[in-house]
Amino acid sequence: MMRNGGQLLVECLVALGATKSFGVPGESYLAVLDALHDTGGRLDYVLCRNEGGASFMAAAWGKLTGSPGICMVTRGPGATNASIGVHTAIQDSAPMILLVGQVGTDMKGREAFQEIDYRAMFGTVAKWAVEIDDVTRIPEILSRAWKTATTGRPGPVVIALPEDMLASQTDTAPLTGPIVVPEPEPAASALAEARAMLEQAARPLILYGGCNWTDAGRAALQDFAENSDIPVLSVFRYQDRFDNHSPCFCGEAGVGMVPAVKKLIAEADVILAVNNRFGENSTDGYTLLDVPVPKQRLIHVHGSEAELGKVYQPELAIQAGPNAFATALAAAPVRGAWADWREAGRAAYEAGFDLPDLPSPVDMGKVTAHLRQVLPEDAIVTNGAGNFAIWSGKFLKYGPKMRLLAPQSGAMGYGIPAAIAAKVADPARTVVCFAGDGDFQMTCPELASAAQAGAQPIILVLNNGTYGTIRAHQERNFPGRVSGTDVVNPDFAALARAYGFHGERVETTADFPAAFERALASQSGAVLDLAISVEALTPRVTMSEMRASALQARA
Numbered sequence: 001m002m003r004n005g006g007q008l009l010v011e012c013l014v015a016l017g018a019t020k021s022f023g024v025p026g027e028s029y030l031a032v033l034d035a036l037h038d039t040g041g042r043l044d045y046v047l048c049r050n051e052g053g054a055s056f057m058a059a060a061w062g063k064l065t066g067s068p069g070i071c072m073v074t075r076g077p078g079a080t081n082a083s084i085g086v087h088t089a090i091q092d093s094a095p096m097i098l099l100v101g102q103v104g105t106d107m108k109g110r111e112a113f114q115e116i117d118y119r120a121m122f123g124t125v126a127k128w129a130v131e132i133d134d135v136t137r138i139p140e141i142l143s144r145a146w147k148t149a150t151t152g153r154p155g156p157v158v159i160a161l162p163e164d165m166l167a168s169q170t171d172t173a174p175l176t177g178p179i180v181v182p183e184p185e186p187a188a189s190a191l192a193e194a195r196a197m198l199e200q201a202a203r204p205l206i207l208y209g210g211c212n213w214t215d216a217g218r219a220a221l222q223d224f225a226e227n228s229d230i231p232v233l234s235v236f237r238y239q240d241r242f243d244n245h246s247p248c249f250c251g252e253a254g255v256g257m258v259p260a261v262k263k264l265i266a267e268a269d270v271i272l273a274v275n276n277r278f279g280e281n282s283t284d285g286y287t288l289l290d291v292p293v294p295k296q297r298l299i300h301v302h303g304s305e306a307e308l309g310k311v312y313q314p315e316l317a318i319q320a321g322p323n324a325f326a327t328a329l330a331a332a333p334v335r336g337a338w339a340d341w342r343e344a345g346r347a348a349y350e351a352g353f354d355l356p357d358l359p360s361p362v363d364m365g366k367v368t369a370h371l372r373q374v375l376p377e378d379a380i381v382t383n384g385a386g387n388f389a390i391w392s393g394k395f396l397k398y399g400p401k402m403r404l405l406a407p408q409s410g411a412m413g414y415g416i417p418a419a420i421a422a423k424v425a426d427p428a429r430t431v432v433c434f435a436g437d438g439d440f441q442m443t444c445p446e447l448a449s450a451a452q453a454g455a456q457p458i459i460l461v462l463n464n465g466t467y468g469t470i471r472a473h474q475e476r477n478f479p480g481r482v483s484g485t486d487v488v489n490p491d492f493a494a495l496a497r498a499y500g501f502h503g504e505r506v507e508t509t510a511d512f513p514a515a516f517e518r519a520l521a522s523q524s525g526a527v528l529d530l531a532i533s534v535e536a537l538t539p540r541v542t543m544s545e546m547r548a549s550a551l552q553a554r555a
Helices: 005-015 028-035 051-065 077-092 119-120 137-152 161-169 188-199 214-227 259-267 322-328 339-352 364-374 387-394 417-427 438-443 446-455 468-477 492-498 507-519 543-555
Strands: 021-022 046-047 068-072 095-102 130-131 158-161 204-208 232-235 249-253 272-274 299-301 318-320 380-383 403-405 431-436 458-463 502-506 526-531
Touching: 005 028, 005 137, 005 259, 005 403, 021 051, 021 403, 021 417, 028 095, 028 158, 028 161, 028 380, 046 446, 051 068, 051 077, 051 095, 051 403, 051 417, 051 438, 051 446, 068 077, 077 119, 077 249, 077 502, 095 137, 095 161, 119 130, 119 158, 119 468, 130 502, 158 161, 158 417, 188 272, 188 318, 188 322, 204 214, 214 364, 214 403, 232 259, 249 259, 249 387, 259 339, 259 507, 272 322, 322 431, 339 417, 380 387, 380 417, 387 431, 387 468, 387 526, 417 431, 417 446, 417 458, 431 438, 431 492, 431 507, 438 458, 458 492, 468 543, 502 507, 507 526
Parallel strands: 021 046, 021 068, 068 095, 095 158, 130 158, 204 232, 204 272, 232 249, 272 299, 299 318, 380 403, 380 431, 431 458, 458 526, 502 526
Antiparallel strands: none
């Protein structure tokens, strides 16, 4: 059977297991768009308003499902706009495939219209960047791309598709099924050594990360931690991968790391690190563990050999998948005299939810306390980047069925596209996005994408009229000299209604419960514009206190 390259590519994606794709159309991949005309219900195309939003959706899809998020964009501006999602996916270790239209092979190297060398452009950001010049190699390269995106340390793959290659005819057969690569299993000797190191500890600690956990793997890690009575920390923005209600869960090692979490990491004598890369945020700028040889005895478990010893030299390195390792480890818990150590860590975590009244019309401490009571147990929470994200990151408790989609890259604008992707993936679940007023405006046109796809989430806009993170840094470093951070905002509720959402301004804390109930009841999604004072930049230190402290330090 003869088919063109676009048809062959789409048939291969369907065979590999892709069910949704996110994109903005372009003339450079018309053959692919034409092939998608015939795959409705099997491989759907979610039309987006900007390639950045589309790539965020694909990155979030990969993080949520463990299957590569598929993004399709045109050459040049399309690819450069989409690069933010590729960067987010690599930092999140989330599987993603970006398909980019490319100039014809007969024009390459001439700086043709919108021409970019994508292997050079994405070479340091993606796990693999490749261009398909020969139509017969589409099945081979897509199979490798899927495997590369999902195995080891998951991440994004970029595939450039020359226009003439997609239009070429071929009798090459498409792939016939998905590729399945089992996780590497831990060696029995390595498991025995890990248990021995933990049993010798006085203050053991488990630190975990990564998006590629199965329910069985997560349950196994929790069983081991609880049966061994060992405290557990998540790395930045992965607290949803362990039941926060467990007596062993002690918080998140990330931006805004609280003193109790720093103390757990710094004072631990044995750290079992599972499936995490050692990033800046989970190590407090690489200060909590010495580089390259930590004072703590380190056991590092990861599916990719490239992560083992990349920053810190572990005493014991184990190349194994997180689920395979946790399942094997849970078979035999360890025992030690560290109950007080775990109890102190848990007590500090619980104490962190006690907040003073905030100087704001809408008090987010009370809002999140209400959400902890009323959110469904399988809710999906998303956020972009900014000071506001502390509320979804530090003041909700994620049970075994809840999910958090938040960018380790610190990318503003991620929350709305991520929430849309979540609703596309599972329309029946409640999806709540936390967005700052500046963050919201990075990707709010995607509300039209949500309405068109029938995937409307609930969005909470924490509206304080400033770029809060930068304003906080200004007050600490240049107190009283506000420059470039004040934001003049539109009427967010009216804007939401223009996109077909329920839109509402919430003026006081007391108004929030009823407003949120109306948002939950809305069949068209909702945007709640929350009146937040700029004074309430952080949960425990006001803007005026930041400024006064900085001025006093300069005196």
